[in-house]
């Protein structure tokens with residue numbers, strides 16, 4: 001199995017899940033600017049969308065989309081603690097979070113990575129929007145260790161990565177005590193520590 005990633009990018013969430021399950025994987029770095037892999041391959045030939053993460057399975061299937069890769073890994077390896085089985089309603093709660101983090105939080109951050117967008121626009125429009133969404137999560141995490149309560153599940157790895165971007169994106173969440181406590185707690189997990197070490201973060 002192979003994971004194409006970029007340092008500190010959303011692909012870090014998949015790496016964390018790979019370590020949570022305890023899987024063997026080759027990690028291949030991608031330069032998202034030049035679209036070249038660390039081996040000099042044209043990344044657009046591997047994923048025409050040009051984005052990470054990309055998982056190449058042991059059967060040589062190329063799978064894209066963070067939330068789907070995470071589901072595939074949990075289902076394939078029967079990691080029901082990370083994603084409950086079909087029919088169990090908690091599965092759909094986990095997927096509800098995964099989808100929200102992918103489509104609302106992650107993509108809500110995308111304009112903030114755009115260097116050509118004036119800082120004023122970011123501050124007036126996009127930062128308040130992302131903060132409003134994070135406030136919902138802040139409230140949800142009141143008295144909860146993880147998104148699903150006491151148990152770490154798939155979306156926690158993804159939310160960890162989004163939160164790690166906040167200082168760089170100049171989104172001040174210092175008033176969100178639950179999110180900060182949650183982030184610090186996640187940082188202590190073995191899978192997260194190993195992933196951060198591997199990405200030299």
Ligand SMILES: N[C@@H](CCC(=O)N[C@@H](CS)C(=O)NCC(=O)O)C(=O)O
Nearest residue numbers: 009010032050051052053065066067
């Ligand atoms: N829809 C994709 C989006 C992934 C995505 O936005 N990845 C970013 C890194 S966090 C990326 O590769 N950006 C470079 C690009 O799209 O050109 C997913 O959910 O996996």
